[in-house]
Amino acid sequence: MNKKINTIAVCGLSWGDEGKGKITDYLAQKSDIVVRYNGGNNAGHTINANGIKYKFKLIPSGAPLEKECVIGNGCVVDPKVLLEEINNLKKLGINVNLKLSSTAHVIFPFHIALDGLEEKSKGEYKAGTTKRGIGPAYSDKAGRWGIRIFDLIQPEILKPKLEKLFRIKKKLIQTYDPSWNMDFEPMFEEYASLGEKLKPYVTDTAYYLNKEIDSGKRVVFEGAQGNLLCIDHGMYPYGTSSNPNALGISAGTGIPPKKIGKIVGIVKAYTSRVGEGKFPTELFNDTADQIREQGHEYGTVTGRPRRVGWIDLFNIKYGIMINGIETVVITLLDALHGINPIKMCIGYELDGKRLESWPIQHEIIEKCKPIYREFEGWKKLTSNEWSELANQGYDSLPETMKKYLQAIKEELKIDIAMISLGPNRNDTILLDNELF
Ligand code: IMP
Numbered sequence: 001m002n003k004k005i006n007t008i009a010v011c012g013l014s015w016g017d018e019g020k021g022k023i024t025d026y027l028a029q030k031s032d033i034v035v036r037y038n039g040g041n042n043a044g045h046t047i048n049a050n051g052i053k054y055k056f057k058l059i060p061s062g063a064p065l066e067k068e069c070v071i072g073n074g075c076v077v078d079p080k081v082l083l084e085e086i087n088n089l090k091k092l093g094i095n096v097n098l099k100l101s102s103t104a105h106v107i108f109p110f111h112i113a114l115d116g117l118e119e120k121s122k123g124e125y126k127a128g129t130t131k132r133g134i135g136p137a138y139s140d141k142a143g144r145w146g147i148r149i150f151d152l153i154q155p156e157i158l159k160p161k162l163e164k165l166f167r168i169k170k171k172l173i174q175t176y177d178p179s180w181n182m183d184f185e186p187m188f189e190e191y192a193s194l195g196e197k198l199k200p201y202v203t204d205t206a207y208y209l210n211k212e213i214d215s216g217k218r219v220v221f222e223g224a225q226g227n228l229l230c231i232d233h234g235m236y237p238y239g240t241s242s243n244p245n246a247l248g249i250s251a252g253t254g255i256p257p258k259k260i261g262k263i264v265g266i267v268k269a270y271t272s273r274v275g276e277g278k279f280p281t282e283l284f285n286d287t288a289d290q291i292r293e294q295g296h297e298y299g300t301v302t303g304r305p306r307r308v309g310w311i312d313l314f315n316i317k318y319g320i321m322i323n324g325i326e327t328v329v330i331t332l333l334d335a336l337h338g339i340n341p342i343k344m345c346i347g348y349e350l351d352g353k354r355l356e357s358w359p360i361q362h363e364i365i366e367k368c369k370p371i372y373r374e375f376e377g378w379k380k381l382t383s384n385e386w387s388e389l390a391n392q393g394y395d396s397l398p399e400t401m402k403k404y405l406q407a408i409k410e411e412l413k414i415d416i417a418m419i420s421l422g423p424n425r426n427d428t429i430l431l432d433n434e435l436f
Helices: 018-030 079-093 109-124 134-142 155-175 183-203 205-214 248-252 284-295 313-323 383-392 401-412
Strands: 009-013 034-035 047-048 052-056 068-071 098-101 219-226 262-268 271-273 307-309 325-329 340-352 369-375 415-420 429-432
Touching: 009 018, 018 219, 018 262, 018 325, 018 415, 034 205, 068 183, 068 205, 079 183, 098 183, 098 205, 109 134, 109 155, 109 401, 155 183, 205 219, 205 248, 219 248, 262 313, 284 307, 313 340, 325 401, 340 401, 369 401, 401 415
Parallel strands: 009 219, 009 262, 034 068, 034 219, 068 098, 262 325, 325 415
Antiparallel strands: 047 052, 271 307, 340 369, 415 429
16 A cells, blocks of 8 residues: 555535635646535536636536546435536536546435425425435435435336335325325336446446555545534534534545545635524624625535524634645635625633533524624725735735734644635635645
């Protein structure tokens, strides 16, 4: 085995939408392979490259650079969405080098129907899902009902499994909504034909990736969503159904932990959240509207306006611990321009006492009061001016921004490897040349 491990993981430390797509694309420039290991088309990764704005839900962010892209076994795949993304890339003249795990699970229309209906019946405990069938597909995986890509591409294996699952799901859906109806045969025919189209991409990705990593290939693991949405270590039940943090990489790819090199945490200069659940630093005023507009904080998948608030270094510290983060990237600093003052949450207070550790329980978090530090903001610039500053380097940044970054570094006791000042690949300042 090659002693040098050339792999890096990109993990969001908050509730997703930290700018992982852009950072993955940046790192992909020096990589051979980009791998998605969790989630499905609930994710929305935006990349601005070659004058085009790419929005991926399933395809790894290495696609615009025509890198080898792998969808690992930890993902759940809606075949229609994946084929649409492949076709869109082909229309742009991009070579799609995709390997799809034979053991990733498949999302069917009944999963999507159940997602909406289950959310409705959960009332105040609903997560505010993207309604893409993610939770129900992962439920079937855990329940050992699930249908995998291996089954999908072989109609004789697919038919009996799908028929059994469909019968049960139909009954279940009709307990929520008696008017729901769907016939098995046309659905089976449609999915068998989607499977046929995906067949050329299907690979045993665990073998493939281990072999490539052992031979020294450079690999980026791209997380979807963020640490606080993790099914095990996030704000349950207000999260997603997978492990979006570094803990999900091994299970979601078949790569053992010792082959995961650096783990980089992506931190947005403020916080955003889509869906339900407490958000201690949330803002409800004009400042919130200004940040939302300046940061284009509208869901890539659903178009929902995102909830926004101040950066929360207390929950980010928790993310650093859970993910084993060695260095962070700060994104969307430009989106805070013109905001004054800027606040930074450095801890929570509960019943007059400062907490030592981030209280994972939703019922405790709702009683906590954030403790803030205040910073002078920086003035508004045009996107060209931000690009120019990125080009000139760190020293050219406004002093107030440098103070804010220095405070993040000190509070988190961690180095900042890179900062992002805009959506384009070049609107980036690399502070650690050894990053990857
Ligand atoms: P699901 O993943 O569609 O089941 O949704 C569960 C929760 O995770 C909801 O609060 C969603 O808004 C949130 N969520 C899922 N995917 C993303 C994402 O890519 N970014 C931000 N939030 C997400």
